[in-house]
Amino acid sequence: MSVPTPKITTAQRMPIALTQKEATSVCLIIGLVARTGTGVAIGLLILVAIGIWTWQKLQKLKERKRKEKCFKRNGGLLLQQQIxxxxxxxxxxxxxxxxxxxxxxxxxxxxxxxxxxxxxxxxxxxxxxxxxxxxxxxxxxxxxxxxxxxxxxxxxxxxxxxxxxxxxxxxxxxxxxxxxxxxxYISNGTLSQHLHDKRNNSTFSWENRIRIAAEVAGALAYLHSYASTAIFHRDIKSSNILLDESYRAVISDFGLSRSVSIDKTHLTTLVGGTFGYLDPGYFRSGKLNDKSDVYAFGVVLAEILTGEQAVSSKDDQGLALRFRSAVKDDCWFEILDKVVVYEGGKEEIHAIAKLAKRCLKINAKKRPGMKEVAAELEQVRKTKKAAGPGHGHEEEERKEGGGDEENFWDKNGSRSQDCYSLGIDSEQDTDRLLPISG
Missing domain, CATH: 3.30.200.20 (Phosphorylase Kinase; domain 1)
Incomplete structure (x- = not known):
């Protein structure tokens, strides 16, 4: 019977003894590997950082070029030249x-x-x-x-x-x-909103209306006669007249405006403006002058007096023509806004109505200048202040015991159908024409 040879397991093997020199070599190899790994990691981090920095630089450069492109496209170079x-x-x-x-x-x-x-x-x-x-x-x-x-x-x-x-x-x-x-920021909307929005209309007083008219007229007179160079607004309308919390009027939207040197009386331009406010003479000739703004302001005065829009889907004639015809036929009281009737004095309403008609003359030479318009409106305001409160038609009717609306209209003009279906008068208007944008 043979005796089996005993097997020596790994655990039972004797450890290998290294010499001092060999041990040193092993340590050097391990250290080198460790350093190499750390170096690679650091190198990778540096490369990532450089990549991020480069990307950010490229993005900033791209953004700067985009802004420069927008600046040029939006007229920046032209603005610099103008300045x-x-x-x-x-x-x-x-x-x-x-x-x-x-x-x-x-x-x-x-x-x-x-x-x-x-x-x-x-x-x-x-x-x-x-x-x-x-x-x-x-x-x-x-x-x-x-x-x-x-x-x-x-x-x-x-x-x-x-x-x-x-x-x-x-x-x-x-x-x-x-x-x-x-x-x-002007906080209180536009004149158009206060005149034509029925929720605002009833509280928009006659006193506010004539003051706003005087303020706008004064601002236009400044643009035409007192600015360093005359400026024609070219798009005066009730929606371009802003109101602040005190109902102070502020003219806005000068995109269509034109400056003109002192030695010139008009400019020849492509027709620009808003349907219902366009000066008929300017529309036909393309010659823009200060009287074109006067005509548009006349339409605004008509809006203030009547509470009606310059152009309505219910009326193909336009307010300018209808108002001129009503004043000409002496039935203009028929189209007045109720607030104007209740609060305004007859003389001041009549004065402003006649002024509006003059502003709306087809012949531009017969229209007053804005300085004259502003002066007349200020005079109306002074007269109103001197007369004091409580002098409107409705107040007078109430004192007499007959303050109903029907009595007032019976006294001041008939409700004849002619005043509501007026034809085109001898001064042919262009309010039927299609809108023109500048």
């Missing part, structure tokens, strides 16, 4: 806002900040970093040079005007996809 050419004139400080500041001010142009929308853009309410409340007008997508010119034109004109009844422009932003204008 440099007006050095030495009364050019007010104009701020070029960063898009980031306006995004922060308007909560990234949130729908909750929208004040209004129109054909030319959207207006947002915002707060600047210095606490100023502003209205930021974001233009619609610009696709032609005419729109750029209109935008730059408004900036250049408003930057040179400082008048309490003309909207103040704080600055603009040209580095966004579309140009942005930053105005003072």
């Amino acid at each position: 440099s050419s007006t050095r030495g004139s009364v050019l007010l400080e104009l701020t070029l806002f960063k898009i980031e500041e306006l995004e922060k001010a308007t909560d990234k142009f949130s729908e909750s900040r929208v004040l209004g929308k129109g054909g030319h853009g959207t207006v947002y309410k915002g707060m600047l970093s210095d606490g100023r409340i502003v209205a930021v007008k974001k233009a619609n997508i610009i696709d032609d040079g005419a729109q750029v010119g209109q935008f730059i034109n408004e900036v250049c004109i408003l930057s040179q005007i400082n008048h309490r009844h003309i909207v103040k422009l704080f600055g603009c932003c040209l580095e966004s996809q579309v140009p942005l204008l930053v105005y003072e």
Whole structure:
């Protein structure tokens, strides 16, 4: 019987003894491997950091080029030329806002900040970093040079005007996809809203109406006669007259405005303006002058007196023609707004109605200038103040014990159908024509 050879397991094997030299070599190898791994890790981290830094640089460069492209497309170079050419004139400080500041001010142009929308853009309410409340007008997508010119034109004109009844422009932003204008915030809507919104109409007093008319007339007289260069607004209408919390009137929207040198009496332009307010002579000839604004203001006066819109879907004649015809046929009391009847004195209403008719003359030479219009309206206000409160027609009727509306109309004019179906008079109007945009 053979005796099996015993097996020696790994655990039972004797450890291998290393010499001092061999042990040192092993340690060196381990250290080298460790260092190499750490070096590779550090190298990778450095490469990642360089990659991130390079990407950020490229993004900033890309963003800068995008902003430069927007600046040029939005008329920045043209604006710089305009500013440099007006050095030495009364050019007010104009701020070029960063898009980031306006995004922060308007909560990234949130729908909750929208004040209004129109054909030319959207207006947002915002707060600047210095606490100023502003209205930021974001233009619609610009696709032609005419729109750029209109935008730059408004900036250049408003930057040179400082008048309490003309909207103040704080600055603009040209580095966004579309140009942005930053105005003072006027809080109480437009004259159009107060005249034509029935919820506001009943509380919009006669005193406010004639004061607003006088303020707008004074501002237009300033633009025509007292500014460093004469300025024709070209788009006066009730929706471009803003009202603050005290119902102070402020003229806005100077996109279609034109400056004219002292030695010129008119400009020949492509016809621009709003249907219902267009001067018929300007429409036919393309020759713009101060009397074109006078005509548009006459339409606003007619709106103030009647509470009616310049153009209505129910009336294809237009307010200008209908008002002129009513005054001519001496049945203009028929179309007065009830608030005007209740609160206004007969003489002052008659004076303003006659003034409105003169402003609406087809022959521009027969229209008064805005200085004369402003002076007449101020005189009406002084007369009203001297007469004191409680002198309106309705007040007189109530004192006599017959304050119903029907009695008033019976005394001041018949309700003849002729006054409501008036034809075109000898002074042919153009209110039937299609709207024209500038």
